[in-house]
Amino acid sequence: MPFQSRRQAETARELDTMLNSHRAWVYRLNKSLVCGLPAAVEMIADDAHLHCTLGNWLESRAMQLDLNEDTYEDLVARHKRVHDIAREMVRTVQAGHRIQEAIYDEFLEASEEFSGLIEGTYDGIIASITATDPLTGAENRTLMTERLEERISKAKETGCEVWIIMVDLDRFKSINDVHGHELGDTVLKKFAAVVMDHIRTDDLFFRYGGEEFLLCISDVDKNTISRVAERLREAVARKTFETPDGNRFSITASFGIAAISVNKQINQAINAADAAMYAAKHAGRNKVKFDPASTQPA
16 A cells, blocks of 8 residues: 555544544533533643543644644634633532523534544545545545546636646556566556656646556746646666566656647546557657647636
8 A cells, every 4th residue: 555545544544433432422421411420630730721531632643644734723613622721611510500501502512523533534534535546645536536627627716727637657568567566556657656746736637548647737838838747758768677586677757748728638638648648659658748729728
């Protein structure tokens, strides 16, 4: 499993554990409120949210995993609110008073909001794992159209340009035929690693099928996207591999580029980039070609 997928899977497991921990804490809290059992420190301390298992996890572990900063901050804030209300209720009961209905309703609402957020985070990570190609670490086609539509919608709001690059490894079948699929898999993994080393973290990278990959890069002009593709082409050609008998070889890739304009749908842009990629192959392989209609992207 690629590094990113391992991190996602680890995060999902830990979030699942934290969900169970939170449910157990709510159960203990209710027993303290209803049955008069002694309240634990995570129920009455001024910093109670830091004393529970979930609080410790949020403070010491969560940010090392695959959570974005906004989600993390929201989890921390909502978790603290749940504990703040719980502390108020416990202290009210300890003082011999009845909890106001509005306070308990507020606690239930806060707990449901927090649980919904952490469950949604869990579901999102699971979906992300499912959408990742296990061999290369690139995204697969499961959510490709949705991801591209999101990128294009954002680009329309900002007026930036959006490009599709289709990439196909040249003569890849011969690697599998001559050296076996294990070495072929190694080539695919290392090719993907080269690509990911040369693109931005917010660029989209998909395994389109077999040895064919798709990139979506936005907010750059034609000259820049041309340089990006050329740098990728050169980096791929420089990479060397070793056969089981110790011989070394390199590979090349052909690149086709198409712009997504206001009059061109996603599938049309992909088909145009695919046609440009095959034009690169027909021109001798190891080349970058543009879709002719992409000279004036919108």
